[in-house]
Amino acid sequence: MTGLTSIRTSRNSKIEIVDQLLLPHTTEFIEIDTIEQAHDAIKSMKIRGAPAIASLAALTFSAYLTRALQASPAPAFLSSPDTLKAHVLPLLDFLYSARPTAVNLGAATRRLTKTLQASVDAGKDAKTIAQDLIAEGKNIDGEDVGRNKEMAKQGGEWLINHVKSHDKTGEDLNVLTVCNTGSLATSGYGTALGLITYLHETGKLGKAYFTQSAPYHQGSRLTSLELQTLKIPNVMICDTMVGSLFQNHKIHAVAVGADRIAKNGDTANKIGTYNAAVLAARHNIPFIVVAPVSTVDLDIADGTSIPIEQRPPIEACLVRGALHPPSLNVHGEKEQAVVMITPSDLEGIYNPSFDVTPADLITAIVTEKGVAVREEGELVFDLSSVV
Incomplete structure (x- = not known):
């Protein structure tokens, strides 16, 4: 049996996620090009589920370093192990901040931090350390299905x-x-x-x-x-x-x-x-x-x-779905809408x-x-x- 896919990748480090806010009526894949886009996708719940957001964070981090290694001239943060470390640690912290309850995300960022430190301690050069981090990020994603x-x-x-x-x-x-x-x-x-x-x-x-x-x-x-x-x-x-x-x-x-x-x-x-x-x-x-x-x-x-x-209070007041009876847009997809199910000035929302x-x-x-x-x-x- 074949299930659905939340993340898909290609050989050129392209990462796409299905926008889960549009499911089940519309299946739309969004390309994730940057660390900031990954953070937004996790925080806005375009992708959710503790293992999935850890995979996206790890894959996006790996793709970011892959592009850096391929760039000419090489970015300044690849000039030494110290500059690499100073550059990437804030990126990992930023990714973790997207959804702090999900420990898988924290486990992924800690695992990458541990790999970084081990490679630095082993005396490797910056580019080799980056390659180690890329491999570890891909491992974090690849291990999930089997387990x-x-x-x-x-x-x-x-x-x-x-x-x-x-x-x-x-x-x-x-x-x-x-x-x-x-x-x-x-x-x-x-x-x-x-x-x-x-x-x-x-x-x-x-x-x-x-x-x-x-x-x-x-x-x-x-x-x-x-x-x-x-x-x-x-x-x-x-x-x-x-x-x-x-x-x-x-x-x-x-x-x-x-x-x-x-x-x-x-x-x-x-x-x-x-x-x-x-x-x-x-x-x-x-x-x-x-x-x-x-x-x-x-x-x-x-x-x-x-x-x-604690999610934004407004989220408890809104429902997204397809119009009923169904109405199709110019692309042949079901029209969707977000509607408010509470008074607009409701106060005291626990969410x-x-x-x-x-x-x-x-x-x-x-x-x-x-x-x-x-x-x-x-x-x-x-x-x-x-x-």
């Missing part, structure tokens, strides 16, 4: 066995997810949506349920499109319908992604995840977090130290992009290295086996 498939398999098999252990067949599993964690949020296949895809590919899935995920509607706009593309049976629900779904339908698990996981297992994810976790606990439904090792931040003890991004789910509400945390579960009676995770 996504591995964690999807690990999480999928764990869920099948978990259901079987409760005297059930492990067939026709219904799984709810929040936001979008598929190919559009990663370099391919996905994390939590990858788990659902794995269950579908192995014939174990009943239906995939997903929340609309307001206010950006990543579920109704993006997850719906991915599931349709993959021909996976699916059902959309409004965010406020999670409790009703659990009361009236058999749901075998909730699978979500993560933008940051603290040392104790507290997890920051798209706003609404905590709500789903509380309701899942009430209904004894396993709650599974699926994320790469790079999402685990062992430097913070618990979720209270995770920075929560965090993420919430934190405490570890004691999480059943399992899955990375490409395995599955961590809490020991009986423990309220926190030991993540040493999966990082």
Whole structure:
């Protein structure tokens, strides 16, 4: 099965991203030529998903250095290791500032910083150091698809066995997810949506349920499109319908992604995840977090130290979509519009992009290295086996 693509590259270092603000009605690729354009695309959510924004940052940084090496005359910052270091460190800091909650972005910039310092310490010249950074940036992007498939398999098999252990067949599993964690949020296949895809590919899935995920509607706009593309049976629900779904339908698990996981297992994810976790606990439904090792931040003890991004208040007042009934523009594409759904002078708008789910509400945390579960009676995770 072939999924959707969030980033595409060419041999001449050309980078394009699909503008996710226009999906699902219009598929438009935007060329990213500069560090500033990458920062804007991440901050404005033209591209989103913790792994995907880390890939874009790393690839754009690599492309920037590739153009510098090809320039004639060479830019001044390539004159020595010290001038190179002084030039690129602020660029990495700038990229990280685009979305600070997503630890993958920070992990990517720290990894590039570490490569820079190691190459400087090894006594390499500026151009060789730049080549090392280019290779590392491409590695950060290239590793994503393989690890996504591995964690999807690990999480999928764990869920099948978990259901079987409760005297059930492990067939026709219904799984709810929040936001979008598929190919559009990663370099391919996905994390939590990858788990659902794995269950579908192995014939174990009943239906995939997903929340609309307001206010950006990543579920109704993006997850719906991915599931349709993959021909996976699916059902959309409004965010406020999670409790009703659990009361009236058999749901075998909730699978979500993560933008940051603290040392104790507290997890920051798209706003609404905590709500789903509380309701899942009430209904004894396993709650599974699926994320790469790079999402685990062992430097913070618990979720209270995770920075929560506050989005502009206006974003909670607006909805973008296609006109209904459909109307086509001169290019044969559906006309789209942004409409305000609140009074124009509304005050006191609370619009965090993420919430934190405490570890004691999480059943399992899955990375490409395995599955961590809490020991009986423990309220926190030991993540040493999966990082």
